[in-house]
Amino acid sequence: MAKALVIGGTGTLGSAVTARLKQHGLDVVTAGRASGDVQVDMTDTASISALFEQVKDLDHVVIAAGSTHYDAVPDLTPENNLKSVNNKLLGQVNTVLLGQHKLNDNGSFTLVSGILKEHPIARGASSSMVNGAIDAFVGAAAFELPRGIRLNSVSAGLLSESAEKYADYFKGFNPVPAERVANYFVRSVLGIETGKVYKIYE
Numbered sequence: 001m002a003k004a005l006v007i008g009g010t011g012t013l014g015s016a017v018t019a020r021l022k023q024h025g026l027d028v029v030t031a032g033r034a035s036g037d038v039q040v041d042m043t044d045t046a047s048i049s050a051l052f053e054q055v056k057d058l059d060h061v062v063i064a065a066g067s068t069h070y071d072a073v074p075d076l077t078p079e080n081n082l083k084s085v086n087n088k089l090l091g092q093v094n095t096v097l098l099g100q101h102k103l104n105d106n107g108s109f110t111l112v113s114g115i116l117k118e119h120p121i122a123r124g125a126s127s128s129m130v131n132g133a134i135d136a137f138v139g140a141a142a143f144e145l146p147r148g149i150r151l152n153s154v155s156a157g158l159l160s161e162s163a164e165k166y167a168d169y170f171k172g173f174n175p176v177p178a179e180r181v182a183n184y185f186v187r188s189v190l191g192i193e194t195g196k197v198y199k200i201y202e
């Protein structure tokens, strides 16, 4: 049975991804800072390395975690912008850099980006920047990963499950159910594509 690690596997998106992967017969280990089967803080490279020592014989790593800072550009400071970089961007990139040497042959990484790269909202510039960087990294790094390991990202619109919470930010956006987004993660994990950004929004 193939084994998958889902970082953020207890979250809104990650729990839907975890359920889907289990439906497809994968052995799924969930990870979070405080929640999940095992603990990791992906903003800390030592913590990521420790995770790969703890969870062995991994075929797939899925990330459904990462936060960004929201502020209008006139209020956005370098320090706050760096929070987005260190969290959602480098948390995921460093997981790939460290994990590439630990995954089984022909394994995969699936990262999460988001709609704001293409459709900006007020106060979302830092998030747009990070989402664009994640997708750009995926498009280039996938070609150099060793031993048949694949790398894709899932760029989702606002989730239906989060629509109420973020209603003030995403006026006029059509939400997408987490279950539908989760199926693209399954496609990335169990398919043959690499270097791909799956866009799930209108």
Ligand SMILES: NC(=O)c1ccc[n+]([C@@H]2O[C@H](COP(=O)([O-])OP(=O)(O)OC[C@H]3O[C@@H](n4cnc5c(N)ncnc54)[C@H](OP(=O)(O)O)[C@@H]3O)[C@@H](O)[C@H]2O)c1
Residues within 6 Å of the ligand: 007, 008, 009, 010, 011, 012, 013, 014, 031, 032, 033, 034, 035, 036, 040, 041, 042, 043, 064, 065, 066, 067, 088, 091, 112, 113, 114, 115, 155, 156, 157, 158, 159, 160, 162, 163
């Ligand atoms: N919600 C949406 O509408 C939406 C749409 C498009 C894209 N996304 C993206 O999808 C990702 C997940 O969003 P979500 O709404 O599902 O978030 P969420 O419900 O807040 O869940 C976040 C998950 O990630 C874990 N986590 C947070 N920080 C972590 C860290 N530093 N290291 C390891 N695990 C960490 C959390 O567990 P612990 O608290 O235990 O760490 C939790 O399991 C984010 O990158 C977000 O930008 C979300």
